[in-house]
Amino acid sequence: MRRMLALAATSGLLAGTLFSSATVLAQGADQDLVKRGEYLVTAGDCVACHTGPEGKKFAGNYALNTPIGKIMTPNLTPDKETGLGNWSEEEFYRAFHDGIGKDGSYLYPAFPFAWYTKVTRDDVKAIYAYLQSLEPVKNPRKASEIPFPFSIRTALVTWRTAFFTAGEFKPDPNASAEVNRGGYLVEGLGHCGMCHNENKIVGNSGLAGKLGGGVIDGWYAPNITPDDHQGIGSWTDEQVATYLKTGAAPGNKPGVAAGPMRQTIEESLSKLTDADIKAMVAYLRTQKAKETYKVKDLQAFDQPNAPGASVYLSYCSSCHKPDGRGVEGAIPALAGNTSVQSAGPQTVINVVLGGLAAQNGYASMPAVGQGMTDQQIAAVTDYVRNSWGNKAPVISDKGVVSDARANIQTMLAGNAACSAVGNANLARAIEATGTAEQLKSLKQEEFVPRLNAILPKLKAEAAGASDDDIVNGLTATFCRVAKDTNFYADAPWHAVIGSFGNVAYSQLKSPEKQASTQVPAGPAPSRN
Template sequence: MRRLRALAATSGFVSILTVAAVPGARAADQDLIKRGEYLVTAGDCVACHTAPGGKRLAGNYVLNTPIGKIRTPNLTPDKETGLGNWSEEDFYRAFHDGISKDGSYLYPAFPFGWYTKVTKDDVKAIWAYLQSLEPVNEPRKDNEIPFPFNIRTALITWRTAFFSAGEFQPDPNASAEVNRGGYLVEGLGHCGMCHNERKLVGNSGLAGKLGGGVIDGWYAPNITPNDHQGIGSWTDEQVITYLKAGTAPGNAPGVAAGPMRQTIEESLSKMTDADLKAMVAYLRTQKARETYKVKDLEAFNQPNAPGSATYLSYCSSCHKPDGRGVEGAIPALAGNTSVQSQGPETVINVILGGLGAQSGYAPMLAVGQGMTDQEVADVTDYIRNSWGNKAPVIADRGVVSQARGQIKTMLAGNAPCAEIEQPAIAKALDEAGLADALKDIRQEDFIPRLDGLLPKIKAAAPGAKDDDIVNGLTTAFCKVAKDNEFYRNAPWHAVIGSFSNVVYSQLKNPEKRAEIRSVPGAAPPRN
């Protein structure tokens, strides 16, 4: 949602030049646009309205829903393909009531069940921001929804059963902070869209509110104050830090992955501390939900569990035999509430797809690519039920096969090499002579070549985060080396994972580079 056009009091748009002629009005409009930009960020509109490789907020992102594939609309003010011919009233009706400009019902994949709670003044600010965007001509591609779900008039049944329009009503007995948090969680944040336990797409009021649930093949965990399965054992500081950075001190939070990581990067990390604090305060007031009974869990014979050998072979060198990881470098699995969610999907996805460096933590190899489905299932059960952890064992082993078919990542070696997201990192890599440094690079060359390369990158991009350097170099290595004949018979997920971890280690332990340089006969850097 975004960009600039002022609304006339009577007939819609006035030109920017007209607004510029009235300094007071221009300042007011700019303030409104700025507020709208923040609200769009809080609503994480970019996530669903920007296609991979597409223009920001120009739509055509594919939502995989239970009724088929829905492609999102263009939110820029392009008159042919976007919102250029919409009025503010048209937009409010869609946002608040789920009814499009032409009078058709919107599919509840658009979270109007939550957005209806947003005030009219805030919708006005969002609209002003969207209209300030550079128009992008991006025709919307067709949805892929089979009969009878492609008949929009049938949505009246869903609306009658589940949808009630109306702005958020503050609780007179709650503090202003709690009510602000409730407005964000229940409205723009639409947290229940992922975190409700038993949900129908788009419904914000079903049982199991915020108790956790599966979304797009990932498990959105319980975020109620439950001590074991939710955030009850987390401190406020831990929750706020997690929402900002995707991890937090202590064992409980773990590391954000999948859709939550994207939400943090694009939305939550850009919100004010006051708003994050308010959201946490509101979550603390919710009913603590238990999505499974610990006492009813199937007995798990930890010492002789099938997954124990797999864990020792693939996982213990980083996460340690006791599951405690390495503080600040490898997240703990023991006591990790995300690991102990009702559903195993997120753990399985991370094992199969790996994780890039984030929040100072080392990248994780896609170790599951070297395991059988049975081994992935066994080690998942082992992790979720060891060192005091308790979670349901996997009932349907087909969930691993299904996840393997869906998870496509650069680290797993089953997706194209990514693009370097930060221009500053791309420029620094180029200035450091990356092309020559990585040419025909073999695994035995990783350390000496990085030893010569990393100081140059740090000098070229002095303010760059280590995470971005690790991920940027890993992406560059993928592009240069994936088709290298040296690796034709090697498991690519292990090669790229090894490179990524060497980069991380060399960045975090620069003294090791000095030790390497001082070793007689050590290979010289090849720049």
């Protein structure tokens, strides 16, 4: 090395060559660091909380509804005025590891630093490098709505003293490298307990009902401990791993992911390596099985005479079948579904009210609850959670349905904006084939022949688009061209769009069948 430096000093050309090589190597190292940081940010699903309604990724202003009020998330782009542009790496590490902001104030635990503190300094450095590589977005942070006394940040010292201890993840010397890697992800960047712990306000402490399930943002995050009935104890490793990757699993055991979990899978877990997913499963297997309710303490549920039986037969049985087994590969089973049997009924209620988009080859589910009373929804929720061998607590808080109705906003429910066509190739194909124009002013009896004419051309034009993409893209397009017209004024919109989505799925899968699996989503949409 000394000889090289001496030669460089006597030769301007050689010095320039050495300098250029060193620069390239440094840039390569920086790019590797940024790339690793991107993976780690994905593992932490940072985009979910730091992307507001305007859709500017990582620019913040997403409203977190917490027990202490509404907290607006900050801008993570390197904008110098409104983002992290003037943050040093050390200041970023202190926020990530210790929960202390640039100005020295305590951060609210809505930011999961109680989990992120377990992330190594090298990984935090990579995360910082990636965020600093983003395009700056000027987006001033909106004011949070936190009432007194929670608005006084110094009061957070009580919470920190009781529940927060800073410190990186410590591998278990008696566990395998795979289990320790899974623990690092689950307990750190994955911050799984943020949703799946029973008590959210106490962070990741032992008092939090660790991974035993709990309510988050109006949804129920289920028990993910190895309990046989309420958790993942009866799932195979393949089922758990496939569910984390795709939102569904072989055997229909967990049904399909909905709500925040579906978003987490789409934005984060589906993008992790198979090795990391397997490691997370291996770690979850080592956790203590936890019962969130005792089966012996459940209220007696007389299935044949249950109030929800008639509701189920009217609204649900044509797809999910009278025995709750669904249709393999098309309609998820309810019988034996561990998600259905969670301690809380919120997820079932939200799906009934808001419907589900097509995913993992399963048909979309209409928002049938929009045509039901709160009492009917409560009754049918109790019915499916306690029939065909299912066992779960019956609803005790009758206000849970009305609360969900007030908060659920989806395209299928008819109370939210029409979704965008998520697949770019499909969006171009819809434009190129004039599909939107062909979906205008259709009578219900025209759904089948019109879709049969559209689908072959659309599939040919949108090479690579999945069946899920096509069903959801067509439904979103139909929503855009039909929702705000008077053409369907004589029928509930949730029934119209639910019927359309179901016909689209049926004709895509079996064009020769005249939509035999249509869901009775309420009064039939018609136009004379």
